[in-house]
Amino acid sequence: MIKDKSGRGIDTLRISITERCNFSCLYCSNQFNKLDKKDILSYEEIIKFVKIFSCLGIKKIKITGGEPLIRKDSTLLIKKITHISGIEDISITTNGFYLYENIDKVREAGIKRINISLDTLNEKKFEILTGRSCLKRIKEVIKESCKIFIPVKLNVVIMRNINLEEICDFLNFASKNNLILKFIELMPVYKKISFWRENFVPFKNILDIIKKHTYIYPIKKNGRIKSYESSEGIIIEFVTPITEPFCNKCDRVRIDCAGNLFLCLYGKPIINLKKLDGDILNSIKFYVYNRDFSFNPFVKLKNYRLPLMNTIGG
């Protein structure tokens, strides 16, 4: 496994395959940057880069976007990636909309586990939050997914004025559908700083609300994720980039849909792999080895940029 100079092993590559999304979530930045088709990574380029990263010891691939399933033939790309030697785990994060008609293709492509993002169980709020009125469809696809993928994780970003009161509803929903709940602290992203200020809720507050509703106990802390189990057997995970950043355990790098390599979600793009001439493998090795200990703005308040969430994919 490739390690950086701080000794952090890197085994995961997160690849955004498109900046386009059919949702316009209030906390995301997809209204601000539409790219030219020629600037987007082709599938051949993505496969080439995954092969290079697998030579460096990357074993896990996360496909993201934009909405990854909006891109034509994304399941064919996924299938090809599953056949790359050294890749042991491939998963996808999706808003669920196109999963509805593509669920068999996604399974056949080799996806075993999946993350579905859903921040409210209320139709009206869903419409305000995403700009779409299709909550019923998303709930149905979540239920279907639970029969096919193990596990299905529900990514829920908690926001003070949107869904803070729904935490218990999410626990019930997870319990009924056998889902793992993954609560994510709201992060500030490009042009959404005021939304972040108004809506950010610290992890500890979320935990306190859950504790009032049920008994939970910690089961695992793998660095990035804190896992708890409730007395009803619901697994609840927390991702706490703001209040308890996990830079010292960071095990991943990212490629955005234009081919920019990021060593941190809040870092600057290091190189553009699409445009790079010459020895890509050794360039990546050099930059990854020399990656800074932390770019996270909440650890080190300099040298950061706010991510364009839809091009980098979270």
Ligand code: SAM
């Ligand atoms: N469209 C796909 C989806 O919905 O999962 C993939 C892209 S989306 C950018 C990936 C994840 O990033 C989603 O779970 C989304 O909720 C999360 N995300 C986007 N903006 C965020 C923010 N400002 N703070 C925390 N999480 C965010």
